[in-house]
Amino acid sequence: MVDYTAFPVELWEKNLENVPAQNMVRFQSVSRFARNLVQNSAALQYRIEQYCMSTVDGPAFRNIALNEKVEIQKEWHRAWRVFGHASTVQTIECSGSPTTCLSVSLRPAYIKPSRRSYDNSLRFVRPPSKLRGVGLKVWTLENLPEFSSRRFAYDYDQDLLVIVPKSVDDRKVELLILSCTTGETHPLAKSRALLNTYTDAFQRGSERLLVHADMIAMLSYSHEGYNLWVWDWKRAELLMSMTVTTSNLRVKDFAFMDARHVLVLVQVASGDSRIMVFDCYAPQVSACSTDKSVLAVAAFDLPKQHVHRTAFHTARMRTRLCSKQTPFTSDTRFRWTPHSNIALISLDPYFKLCIYLIIPLHLLTTRFHDPSIESNTMRPVPWEEWGMHTLTLQTGCEPSSWSIVGGSRLCAHVPFLGHIYLREVREKAGLFDLTGADWAAMRAPFRATLVNYRCCLA
Structure with a gap:
């Protein structure tokens, strides 16, 4: 033996x-x-x-x-074979802070940062789940480096917490790779910290972090322009460094498409919005400008924006006018759920109207993998060819944040009304943990980050 x-x-x-x-x-x-x-x-x-x-x-x-x-x-499996809509709308009471934000993860949890500008503690609350056989779990991480509530991201199913601590040097950025449960260095991280240096001072509070699989992305604004970095946090390697220096492009938002590609939402000089797809592992991706935008492996045009001159109308009037026009403005934001069938775009927060655009993933990937499209002669795909669906959530109040729940529900937090709205966009979504008694545990009277499901198939 x-x-x-x-x-x-x-x-x-x-x-x-x-x-x-x-x-x-x-x-x-x-x-x-x-x-x-x-x-x-x-x-x-x-x-x-x-x-x-x-x-x-x-x-x-x-x-x-x-x-x-x-x-x-x-x-x-049935939920992901059919792309359908349902009229189900669920309302959850949530008396949180107006800055409550929503993100996507495999298991639900709350994060409660302090109401102060900088703090060194986080509180986690994981609601119970009958399906997984787990109970309520609450824990707090103390004595963390001071960080702003806008400068952290986490992936609960990977036990990953990324913090950008407070720094006195505006030219240096440090990302700490920690564990959500212990607050120590993540066991799979090669290095505790990822360092990067700006060539020019950046604007504080402009950073935004995203975590997906082995990659961490950070978007910020400096005097040079918009900066986008992508790291492999397990290997401590910088995969992508892109700077948009031209005034003809304005970076609005970004998201991960998969473990290799990044979607960047830009606004061009004409006012049109465009989604550009970049390969993080392509060695030539180092800069992006008007003449170098061919570095993107794919691009998709959004409808032209309409200039609304209703800034002094009431919220009800704004809703009525906006609903009759194309709901794309310069404040467009979007979210992407990897490995699912839909991308969501949050539209027109200026008019206090929550409108979502749903794009079937198979239409986008068909264009994305089209061998007839050459990178040097690529033309953006018109939005009319996307086969899109639009959902409207007329709350009369601007949602402070929103996300995807289970890859099938639109989840928007409306602080003025004190509710979280859920709109079912897929029939029989197979969402078992976020109904009934489990929602009762999510009525948190504190400022929180609500982390919900993303759908995973066998």
Whole structure:
């Protein structure tokens, strides 16, 4: 009989990292040594957690019969085969701060930063879930480096927290890669901090962070123009550094399309909006201007904006006028859900009207992978060819933030009314955790970041 304990623990961890997670789960179920090894290794726990989450949305199906599990799995698949709409609108009371923001993650949680400009603590609240067999969990991270509430991002299902601490030098930016549960350096990060230096001073408060898979992206504004960086946080490598220096392009927003491509929403001199797709691993992507925009591997034009001269009308009048016109303005924002079928664009917050544009992913990827489109002769795809759908949420008040819930629901926080609105955009979305009693735990009377589901298939 082989004595497994004779081998160094480090060697076992290194070898098990290359083993499929499914085999690793079986191995630890039959071997006490393997079970102890996994319990003492954060990296192996992360691998197993990711495998379980991507399978049936959770590692622990307690008190659920086998036939119910099968039906749940079928429901997920049916939800993603059909792109449909439903009229379901759900309202949740939320008396939070006007700066409440919503983001996307695999498991729901709240983050509560301080109401002060800078703070060094975060409070997490994870609501219970009958499906995964987990209860309510609350924990606080103390003694963190001082950071602004706008300069952090996290991915709860990766146990990842990214903080941009307060700095006295406007030319240097430091990103700390921490664990959400411990506040220490993330176990999978090669380095605790990612450093970057501006050639010119940047404007404080203009940064925006995004986290997706192994990548961290940061968009900021300096005197030179708009700066976009993308890092591989596990390898501590800078993948992409792009600066928009021309006055003919104005960067409005950005998002990850997948683990390789970044979508950048820009506004050109004519007032049109355009989504440009960049390959983070392309070595030639170093700058973007009017004459160098061909570096984008794809581009998609949005409808032309209309100049509305109704700034002094009431909110009700604004809603009536705006609903009859093209709902694209210079304040357009958008969100993208990787691995799903829709992209969402939040439109016209100036008129206090929450309008969303839904783009089927397969139409975009067909254009994106069209071999007939050459990068040097590329022409943007007209928006009429997208086959888009528009949903309107007439709240009469500007939503402070919004996000995608379960890859199928529009979730908007309206602080003036003290509610979170949900609009179902897909029939039978298979959303099991964000209904009924689970929503009661999300009525938080504090300033919070509400993290909701993204859909994952087996």
